[in-house]
Amino acid sequence: MTALLATENLTMRFGGVVAVDGVTLSIGERELRCLIGPNGAGKSTFFRCLTGQYRPTSGRILWRGEDITGLQPHEIARRGIGIKTQVPSLFDRLTALEGVTLGVRRRHGEREARKRAMAALDRLGIADLAAKPVGLLAHGQRQLVELATVVAPEPDLIILDEPTAGMSAEETAGTAALIREMNRDHAIVVVEHDMQFIRAIARTVTVFHQGRVLAEDSAEAVLADPRVHDVYLGRPPEARQKVPA
Numbered sequence: 001m002t003a004l005l006a007t008e009n010l011t012m013r014f015g016g017v018v019a020v021d022g023v024t025l026s027i028g029e030r031e032l033r034c035l036i037g038p039n040g041a042g043k044s045t046f047f048r049c050l051t052g053q054y055r056p057t058s059g060r061i062l063w064r065g066e067d068i069t070g071l072q073p074h075e076i077a078r079r080g081i082g083i084k085t086q087v088p089s090l091f092d093r094l095t096a097l098e099g100v101t102l103g104v105r106r107r108h109g110e111r112e113a114r115k116r117a118m119a120a121l122d123r124l125g126i127a128d129l130a131a132k133p134v135g136l137l138a139h140g141q142r143q144l145v146e147l148a149t150v151v152a153p154e155p156d157l158i159i160l161d162e163p164t165a166g167m168s169a170e171e172t173a174g175t176a177a178l179i180r181e182m183n184r185d186h187a188i189v190v191v192e193h194d195m196q197f198i199r200a201i202a203r204t205v206t207v208f209h210q211g212r213v214l215a216e217d218s219a220e221a222v223l224a225d226p227r228v229h230d231v232y233l234g235r236p237p238e239a240r241q242k243v244p245a
């Protein structure tokens, strides 16, 4: 079966630095995939290649079998891929509903766009924020409104870059639950390095290290993998529990 999204030997170099080094992976319909890895592993660069912010040095990106390598972000979005970067996209002065509606307006008339925007806010459990100016929202609330802008156009695939960055433990757990709920209707790729989030999500995890795929398995298997502990913490988990005599 054709994958929804696939990369073949994707490579991105910056001068002598190979940030992404021959990554081949495949995301299926309705899949929820987490991409993790320590600082500098190449996650952000890989994300930016997928979203069209970077043109990869070599390799291919396939969307339902179509080569989309090097397309501009708006061309990628038009294919049904929703993207949430870490850069805020909402205007502070607009209300949450106005901000989310603006994103849906490209495809629908005002009335329908508003309806869809309200449905997205409702789905994320933040309908009560609809009339609030975005600039007055707390960080976690604002992140949820940003998420609503991605969900509202009903993309087939959603790609999220560190959706829980700056969130409290409680907000992180809530966002993980929301993402699992969103996954009922959308395939989702999440770039994260918060292990608590990975535990809460508990789906297939791809671990990046030095630009390559180090491991790809269930969250449980990845969290128990000594190689993953090594690259994350520089030492195996049992070593951390040893108390010097």
Ligand SMILES: Nc1ncnc2c1ncn2[C@@H]1O[C@H](COP(=O)(O)OP(=O)(O)OP(=O)(O)O)[C@@H](O)[C@H]1O
Pocket (backbone or CB within 6 Å): 014, 017, 018, 019, 037, 038, 039, 040, 041, 042, 043, 044, 045, 046, 193
């Ligand atoms: N624009 C750039 N120019 C030069 N080198 C870069 C550039 N962007 C990333 N790199 C290098 O590529 C490697 C991968 O970086 P990247 O930011 O993709 O990793 P990451 O896994 O997202 O890390 P983090 O979790 O810290 O964001 C690093 O060695 C980084 O220094």
